[in-house]
Amino acid sequence: MRFDALTALVAVSLFVAGCATTERTPPQRLTGNPAEDAPTLLTNGPSRDKVLWQYRTAAAAMHRGQFDEAKRLLDDAILTISGIIGEDAEARKARGYFSPEARKTFIGEPYERVMAYYYRGILYWMDGERDNARACFRSALFEDSDTIDKKYAADYVLLDYLDGLASVKLAGDGSDAFKRAQSAVRISMPGAYDRNANLLLFVDFGPGPTKYAAGRHGEHLMFKQYPCKIRGAQIQLDGKAYQVRAYDDLYFQATTRGGRVMDHILANKATFKDATDIGGDAAILSGVVLAHNRETQPFALGAIGLGIISKIASASTRADADIRSWDNLPLYMSFAHLEVPPGEHAVTVDFLDEGNRVIAGLTKRMTINVPADGSDRVVYVSDKSTTPQNL
Amino acid sequence: MHQRIGLLSVAVSAALLSGCASSGVKNPSGVPVTEMKADERGFVAGTGVESQDLVAVTDKMARGILAVPQVANSPTQARVVLDPVVNETRFPINKDIFLTRIRTQLNSKSAGKVSFLARDRMATLQNERELKRSGQVTSAADPNVVEFKGADYFLTGKLQGLSTRTTAGVSDYVLYSFQLIDARTSDIIWEDAAEIKKQGLEDAAYR
Numbered sequence: 001m002r003f004d005a006l007t008a009l010v011a012v013s014l015f016v017a018g019c020a021t022t023e024r025t026p027p028q029r030l031t032g033n034p035a036e037d038a039p040t041l042l043t044n045g046p047s048r049d050k051v052l053w054q055y056r057t058a059a060a061a062m063h064r065g066q067f068d069e070a071k072r073l074l075d076d077a078i079l080t081i082s083g084i085i086g087e088d089a090e091a092r093k094a095r096g097y098f099s100p101e102a103r104k105t106f107i108g109e110p111y112e113r114v115m116a117y118y119y120r121g122i123l124y125w126m127d128g129e130r131d132n133a134r135a136c137f138r139s140a141l142f143e144d145s146d147t148i149d150k151k152y153a154a155d156y157v158l159l160d161y162l163d164g165l166a167s168v169k170l171a172g173d174g175s176d177a178f179k180r181a182q183s184a185v186r187i188s189m190p191g192a193y194d195r196n197a198n199l200l201l202f203v204d205f206g207p208g209p210t211k212y213a214a215g216r217h218g219e220h221l222m223f224k225q226y227p228c229k230i231r232g233a234q235i236q237l238d239g240k241a242y243q244v245r246a247y248d249d250l251y252f253q254a255t256t257r258g259g260r261v262m263d264h265i266l267a268n269k270a271t272f273k274d275a276t277d278i279g280g281d282a283a284i285l286s287g288v289v290l291a292h293n294r295e296t297q298p299f300a301l302g303a304i305g306l307g308i309i310s311k312i313a314s315a316s317t318r319a320d321a322d323i324r325s326w327d328n329l330p331l332y333m334s335f336a337h338l339e340v341p342p343g344e345h346a347v348t349v350d351f352l353d354e355g356n357r358v359i360a361g362l363t364k365r366m367t368i369n370v371p372a373d374g375s376d377r378v379v380y381v382s383d384k385s386t387t388p389q390n391l
Numbered sequence: 392m393h394q395r396i397g398l399l400s401v402a403v404s405a406a407l408l409s410g411c412a413s414s415g416v417k418n419p420s421g422v423p424v425t426e427m428k429a430d431e432r433g434f435v436a437g438t439g440v441e442s443q444d445l446v447a448v449t450d451k452m453a454r455g456i457l458a459v460p461q462v463a464n465s466p467t468q469a470r471v472v473l474d475p476v477v478n479e480t481r482f483p484i485n486k487d488i489f490l491t492r493i494r495t496q497l498n499s500k501s502a503g504k505v506s507f508l509a510r511d512r513m514a515t516l517q518n519e520r521e522l523k524r525s526g527q528v529t530s531a532a533d534p535n536v537v538e539f540k541g542a543d544y545f546l547t548g549k550l551q552g553l554s555t556r557t558t559a560g561v562s563d564y565v566l567y568s569f570q571l572i573d574a575r576t577s578d579i580i581w582e583d584a585a586e587i588k589k590q591g592l593e594d595a596a597y598r
Contacts (some may be wrong), residue, residue, distance in 0.1 A: 091594035131478040138481035146556045261598035
């Protein structure tokens with residue numbers, strides 16, 4: 001008879017500690033350099049991290065001026081993030097007590113999804129597809145539209161501004177989008193639309209936010225801000241200098257979303273983890289006390305067994321938040337549009353500190369060719385961009 | 392007694408294991424995307440332009456164009472030029488695919504009543520004509536005679552959308568409108584529209 005209880009304990013312990021079919025990936029030879037490791041991890045890494053690596057690799061490709069590569073990666077990532085993910089087995093497991101949130105397929109927090117659409121929009125504009133670029137900027141804003149506090153919903157200045165500019169360039173009316181951009185201004189506001197501008201410069205700079213987990217069990221998703229000296233950029237072209245300031249701050253965007261539904265689930269997991277831990281302690285202690293009395297000894301084993309199970313359940317509960325981050329995003333986003341004569345131009349972009357002084361070592365040089373057919377030359381430059389570039 | 396304790400252990404453990412951290416969360420598994428009629432009241436709203444929308448919309452438009460009196464009763468073939476569709480939705484799409492499918496539908500079902508002019512190939516065609524005119528390549532007819540045909544009609548369209556995202560889900564309404572414009576008079580001789588509304592709710596792990 002005593003064996004029955006022990007058998008039950010062993011069986012339950014196996015259930016708890018047992019391992020369902022897990023995704024096995026061959027050991028990877030990694031260099032530690034994300035740019036070098038990304039192709040390996042994209043091909044051989046866990047499928048749940050595929051979008052994460054697509055994001056990172058796409059941003060790195062943008063920095064190197066490899067826009068076709070970035071396009072391919074972002075298109076694939078957007079296929080995943082644009083769908084409605086319902087009835088997903090991994091997502092269901094991520095909500096369960098014994099799996100971490102990071103088990104779900106990564107699509108990123110809204111600010112990361114916004115940037116995927118933003119970059120794709122830039123690339124569409126590069127290809128002359130202004131309406132698809134505008135569609136991307138609208139989708140990006142849409143990703144930010146369900147904040148708890150509606151004050152912070154769809155409040156990217158640049159996305160509304162670019163929506164309006166694309167409309168103006170498509171012979172439409174961009175005034176509503178311009179007004180929305182004005183109403184969202186927190187840092188600075190881009191100037192009035194110039195319908196004749198044929199050089200569009202998308203500039204971003206600074207280290208973007210990353211995620212970390214706080215709380216006793218890591219159940220609180222938090223965002224880390226890194227120090228950034230850059231406050232703006234100076235574009236030199238044909239002997240003239242144009243200064244652009246930051247229009248949007250990704251850290252601000254990441255931290256003004258309000259809570260997630262998943263935060264509620266993680267809080268429940270944390271409560272369960274604490275409750276089973278305390279309950280386990282209490283049951284084991286009770287069992288020890290019961291074991292001292294001959295009359296209650298038969299109950300002691302059961303109480304201790306329950307306590308152990310409860311402790312195992314507690315230890316197996318994973319309340320930690322998903323902290324996988326698109327870690328090569330910028331902190332600030334900026335933009336300029338200029339009218340320049342067709343032909344070849346040398347462009348220099350310097351990054352400026354708070355006192356408008358040029359920060360040494362970050363200067364980017366590029367040679368651009370502005371088409372004569374009235375289409376736009378679109379330039380993307382970051383403080384992480386390689387230099388020089390021929391566009 | 393021990394047997395009971397064993398059973399109790401299993402029952403408690405099963406209860407622990409089957410417990411759900413998602414308690415208190417509405418629709419934790421999410422609701423799969425459901426395609427709905429535009430006039431149907433939905434539980435929220437939708438997602439992007441998909442192949443079934445393309446087929447439904449272009450089938451409807453092709454049928455509509457074939458029923459236009461100026462096309463159906465014309466003694467001569469109606470020559471149509473496709474003007475790019477304007478995308479005003481939030482979905483980046485290959486918008487030319489709409490006109491391509493309407494063209495293929497009309498070409499296969501119009502019994503020769505409609506033909507399309509390859510204006511998107513004009514640069515290549517003009518280059519070929521110049522080669523013929525200069526005698527660099529052979530020609531079956533006099534290359535100096537202008538044979539490029541003018542359009543009788545322009546076919547174009549516009550995609551417009553309304554999108555909503557709340558804690559209850561995502562909703563997208565897309566209006567697909569197409570026009571056939573008389574190239575001589577600028578009259579819009581035919582116009583039709585199709586509407587599609589979709590909605591869905593993501594798994595709680597993504598909300």
